[in-house]
Amino acid sequence: MATLVNPKHNRIGLEPADYKGGRTTLCAGCGHNAISERIIDACYESGIDPQRVIKLSGIGCSSKSPAYFLNRAFGFNAVHGRMPSIATGALAANAGMLGIGVSGDGDTVSIGIGQFIHSMRRNLPMVYIIEDNGVYGLTKGQFSATADLGSTLKTGVSNDLPPLDTCALAILAGATFVARSFSGDKRQLLAILKAALAHRGTAMLDVISPCVTFNDHEGSTKSYKYVKEHEEALQEVDFIPAAGDIQVEYEPGTAVEVTLHDGSRLLLRKLGHDFDPASKTAALDVLTRAHANGEVLTGVFYVDAAKPDFNSLLNLVDEPLATLPEDRVRPPQSVLAGIMQELS
Amino acid sequence: MEAVAPPVIGELVNDFSLQVASVNGSGSQSSNLVVLRTMFQMGIPVSGKNLFPSNIAGLPTWYTIRASRRHYIGRKQDADFLVALNPETAQEDVAGLIPGAAVVYDQPLQLEKQRTDLIFYPVPFDKLVTGIAADAKLRKLVRTMIYVGVLAHLLQMDIAEVETAVRRQFRRKPKAADLNWAAVRAGLDYARQNLVKRDRCRLERMHETAGQIIIDGNTAAALGCMFAGVTVAAWYPITPSSSLCESLIDLLRKHRIDPATGKATFAVIQAEDELAAVGMVLGAGWMGARAMTSTSGPGISLMAEFAGLGYYAEIPAVIFDIQRVGPSTGLPTRTAQGDIGCIAQLSHGDTRHLMLFPGSVAECYEHAIAAFDLAEQLQTPVFVLSDLDLGMNNWISPAFQYPARPLQRGKVLTADDLNRLGEFARYRDVDGDGIPWRTLPGTAHRNAAYFTRGSGHNDRAQYSERPHDYAGNMDRLRRKFETARALVPPAVRERAGAGRVGVIAFGSSHYPVLEALDQLQEEAGIAAGYLRLRAFPFGPEVAAFVGAHEVIFVVEQNRDGQMLDVLKTDLAPEMAPRLQPVRCYDGLPIAARAISREIEAHLALLAPGMLARNAAKQT
Numbered sequence: 013m014a015t016l017v018n019p020k021h022n023r024i025g026l027e028p029a030d031y032k033g034g035r036t037t038l039c040a041g042c043g044h045n046a047i048s049e050r051i052i053d054a055c056y057e058s059g060i061d062p063q064r065v066i067k068l069s070g071i072g073c074s075s076k077s078p079a080y081f082l083n084r085a086f087g088f089n090a091v092h093g094r095m096p097s098i099a100t101g102a103l104a105a106n107a108g109m110l111g112i113g114v115s116g117d118g119d120t121v122s123i124g125i126g127q128f129i130h131s132m133r134r135n136l137p138m139v140y141i142i143e144d145n146g147v148y149g150l151t152k153g154q155f156s157a158t159a160d161l162g163s164t165l166k167t168g169v170s171n172d173l174p175p176l177d178t179c180a181l182a183i184l185a186g187a188t189f190v191a192r193s194f195s196g197d198k199r200q201l202l203a204i205l206k207a208a209l210a211h212r213g214t215a216m217l218d219v220i221s222p223c224v225t226f227n228d229h230e231g232s233t234k235s236y237k238y239v240k241e242h243e244e245a246l247q248e249v250d251f252i253p254a255a256g257d258i259q260v261e262y263e264p265g266t267a268v269e270v271t272l273h274d275g276s277r278l279l280l281r282k283l284g285h286d287f288d289p290a291s292k293t294a295a296l297d298v299l300t301r302a303h304a305n306g307e308v309l310t311g312v313f314y315v316d317a318a319k320p321d322f323n324s325l326l327n328l329v330d331e332p333l334a335t336l337p338e339d340r341v342r343p344p345q346s347v348l349a350g351i352m353q354e355l356s
Numbered sequence: 357m358e359a360v361a362p363p364v365i366g367e368l369v370n371d372f373s374l375q376v377a378s379v380n381g382s383g384s385q386s387s388n389l390v391v392l393r394t395m396f397q398m399g400i401p402v403s404g405k406n407l408f409p410s411n412i413a414g415l416p417t418w419y420t421i422r423a424s425r426r427h428y429i430g431r432k433q434d435a436d437f438l439v440a441l442n443p444e445t446a447q448e449d450v451a452g453l454i455p456g457a458a459v460v461y462d463q464p465l466q467l468e469k470q471r472t473d474l475i476f477y478p479v480p481f482d483k484l485v486t487g488i489a490a491d492a493k494l495r496k497l498v499r500t501m502i503y504v505g506v507l508a509h510l511l512q513m514d515i516a517e518v519e520t521a522v523r524r525q526f527r528r529k530p531k532a533a534d535l536n537w538a539a540v541r542a543g544l545d546y547a548r549q550n551l552v553k554r555d556r557c558r559l560e561r562m563h564e565t566a567g568q569i570i571i572d573g574n575t576a577a578a579l580g581c582m583f584a585g586v587t588v589a590a591w592y593p594i595t596p597s598s599s600l601c602e603s604l605i606d607l608l609r610k611h612r613i614d615p616a617t618g619k620a621t622f623a624v625i626q627a628e629d630e631l632a633a634v635g636m637v638l639g640a641g642w643m644g645a646r647a648m649t650s651t652s653g654p655g656i657s658l659m660a661e662f663a664g665l666g667y668y669a670e671i672p673a674v675i676f677d678i679q680r681v682g683p684s685t686g687l688p689t690r691t692a693q694g695d696i697g698c699i700a701q702l703s704h705g706d707t708r709h710l711m712l713f714p715g716s717v718a719e720c721y722e723h724a725i726a727a728f729d730l731a732e733q734l735q736t737p738v739f740v741l742s743d744l745d746l747g748m749n750n751w752i753s754p755a756f757q758y759p760a761r762p763l764q765r766g767k768v769l770t771a772d773d774l775n776r777l778g779e780f781a782r783y784r785d786v787d788g789d790g791i792p793w794r795t796l797p798g799t800a801h802r803n804a805a806y807f808t809r810g811s812g813h814n815d816r817a818q819y820s821e822r823p824h825d826y827a828g829n830m831d832r833l834r835r836k837f838e839t840a841r842a843l844v845p846p847a848v849r850e851r852a853g854a855g856r857v858g859v860i861a862f863g864s865s866h867y868p869v870l871e872a873l874d875q876l877q878e879e880a881g882i883a884a885g886y887l888r889l890r891a892f893p894f895g896p897e898v899a900a901f902v903g904a905h906e907v908i909f910v911v912e913q914n915r916d917g918q919m920l921d922v923l924k925t926d927l928a929p930e931m932a933p934r935l936q937p938v939r940c941y942d943g944l945p946i947a948a949r950a951i952s953r954e955i956e957a958h959l960a961l962l963a964p965g966m967l968a969r970n971a972a973k974q975t
Binding site for chain 2: 062063064066078079083084085086087088089090091094096097098099100101102103104105106108109126127130326327328329330332333334335336338340341342343345347348349351352355356
């Protein structure tokens with residue numbers, strides 16, 4: 013784990029208060045609040061300047077959460093499912109900013125699946141978090157496209173369609189850091205978030221985040237109880253920041269106890285150290301097997317640090333495009349004269 | 357413009373329309389452009405219009421070239437000269453001609469049997485082309501160029517100018533230039549030896565194109581974007597707008613790569629759809645970039661939700677709509693002005709959008725520059741409504757002027773400003789003009805950040821459901837729209853007029869309207885005033901014009917009189933009855949004759965006395 017030199021200040025001299033957000037208006041006990049807290053912790057511990065962060069979201073409960081962390085970062089609450097396009101334009105306009113996108117399973121996997129896939133394909137340099145509860149919370153409890161086959165709503169309606177696996181989709185589409193965690197798994201989520209913040213390219217995190225109001229009951233496969241009983245961590249993720257360079261370290265082990273936010277403890281079985289997060293096929297294989305076994309597999313499935321991100325492909329000048337001065341964006345009169353000559 | 361001597365009776369000197377009927381993908385476009393360029397080089401005002409199918413190859417296409425000594429560069433309703441190269445449509449093409457028209461055609465088609473009131477010039481294209489190239493593939497490519505030589509003889513083109521135009525057309529392929537020139541020569545020699553001139557069309561050197569250029573509106577708009585300092589362009593291909601962004605890409609690669617580093621001062625992103633394209637533009641505009649996209653009707657429909665966000669969250673964006681025929685897929689390769697009503701209030705809730713209406717290729721360029729300034733000054737999406745006729749067809753124009761004014765970046769607060777002010781509220785109307793101040797993401801100040809949202813917000817950009825916050829914000833947005841009236845390009849009084857009749861038009865209707873006004877003056881003695889709209893919201897000059905005329909014809913290329921409706925919502929209610937619609941919506945570029953005929957018919961019903969008086973004055 014990262015050790016802090018001074019618990020009151022991080023390495024850029026900011027206090028935890030500098031990373032706070034507004035007061036949450038989500039339900040008490042909502043998994044999303046825990047994720048916001050981990051984002052605050054991860055940014056603080058990583059020494060990220062909140063003024064260099066843009067936090068973006070779509071529409072839904074999850075998408076409200078950027079208001080609850082990093083008040084000093086610019087926020088953009090876009091339209092439903094279209095956060096990736098806002099992020100794409102914003103990050104092209106100022107490639108020096110750090111993008112953190114927060115979406116939900118409804119926002120990403122239904123209405124926004126096109127933009128999701130294409131942002132992964134572009135390897136857009138940002139952290140893309142899906143707060144995944146398998147249900148439309150803000151419209152009071154309809155199935156989303158990540159709801160498991162056979163899960164039931166409070167009203168007793170059963171889901172007849174299989175879920176889409178965002179991690180598998182992200183890997184296939186071209187994301188270069190793909191992980192799944194659980195909102196109640198403080199330590200793993202923090203470590204994955206810190207690694208994601210350091211990654212250059214799309215870091216896609218699907219965070220199972222049970223809905224305490226509409227999807228935390230018997231019959232829901234995204235309830236606290238279900239996840240606790242079925243979560244299987246792929247590996248213990250530790251995160252060691254080094255000077256200018258950050259690595260993810262995978263420590264194989266036998267068993268680990270994880271304390272969930274509600275105080276209960278979960279014994280996670282871990283896979284052996286033969287798992288290779290550099291292999292797409294291995295990642296898809298473990299994900300497919302987990303589905304077959306009814307397990308929620310967590311951990312970092314895939315990392316490719318070598319693939320160029322989208323902004324590198326754009327071959328942009330070093331300065332932000334947004335604020336280039338006039339003499340660098342308006343060609344001189346001689347250029348127009350030359351073009352007019354050609355057309356005459 | 358120099359004084360124009362009246363033509364010999366019956367002869368059409370520099371005043372006719374030539375139609376070339378061919379198959380798309382057959383290479384006829386090069387031949388058409390050579391004819392167009394030749395006339396241009398001969399100093400004759402000319403325009404070229406391509407009527408093409410929504411298809412890549414093998415379907416009928418018509419290219420119309422109009423020479424006009426009087427600078428009428430709109431479409432002429434009837435062709436005076438036909439080049440019939442497409443066996444599929446030849447009979448129909450000939451059947452549609454006015455008596456006395458001439459036809460150059462492929463001899464085996466035997467079109468001369470079809471009508472007795474036309475002048476026929478048979479040309480054995482296949483026989484002539486065999487002498488030019490041995491390779492069948494090459495023969496196919498240069499076959500249509502033969503018609504250029506035939507026309508050069510019949511229309512009395514300057515042969516040296518024809519050769520210049522051919523060599524220019526193939527300036528990067530000298531071998532192709534030689535081959536094509538040989539084809540022109542073959543046509544010319546054949547015509548000289550075999551065809552006796554009997555038709556009325558003839559060209560004569562003028563001096564009306566000095567200092568002029570030939571360009572299409574999409575390329576012109578792309579030039580405008582580049583000189584406006586665009587930094588982010590996101591687009592999704594759609595006819596007829598694709599060539600705008602494609603031209604822009606070429607221009608930016610040529611002129612906007614930093615010579616010191618070899619890196620780009622721009623980002624062009626081909627999006628996955630129009631929703632993403634406009635989302636990228638808004639993201640970039642929010643960040644402070646000059647961002648644009650270009651689309652057509654179906655794309656506008658898709659962009660509706662984001663347009664509302666841009667309006668409500670107050671984000672600069674420039675959106676070109678190269679209008680085509682709707683609704684739905686409509687006619688993708690035909691022209692219309694059918695998106696005005698939709699865009700004026702694009703998206704749900706109370707929205708009002710700025711629209712610019714370029715009326716020429718020069719204005720495609722100028723309005724592009726203005727659009728970026730307006731978008732940042734007013735912090736809102738600005739729509740530039742061009743159309744297929746303006747965007748994809750070739751127009752002559754005076755050379756474009758370098759922008760006189762520096763970039764207008766609008767109200768942006770820096771970290772220093774924030775230190776000085778001590779307080780920042782994103783949506784507060786501190787200046788009373790409805791335009792708030794903004795900060796750009798990345799501004800190094802602890803008070804710089806704010807939360808942009810499409811949900812209800814107070815003046816500090818905080819989420820709010822309070823009635824007062826909501827209504828106050830909407831009222832301020834309305835004030836901002838009022839401020840826009842003085843900032844947008846004002847309407848232009850193109851013709852003073854001398855009576856009670858006025859005409860309002862805009863966009864690609866402009867040149868046909870000028871011609872129609874001459875027709876009304878010369879044929880019916882009606883000296884109508886003409887106001888050309890260039891933007892919405894309208895300035896006070898629009899209400900003044902309407903107030904000064906008893907009947908105002910609003911000319912537009914849609915079925916429902918969309919601009920007329922927008923005018924009605926903006927003018928005092930008692931003004932509305934003065935407005936009369938003149939609508940053309942067959943997908944073809946609007947023609948002067950259709951306008952003048954409809955105005956005369958209206959006047960005969962509305963004010964028969966006025967027509968009679970004018971007729972009496974004439975005689």
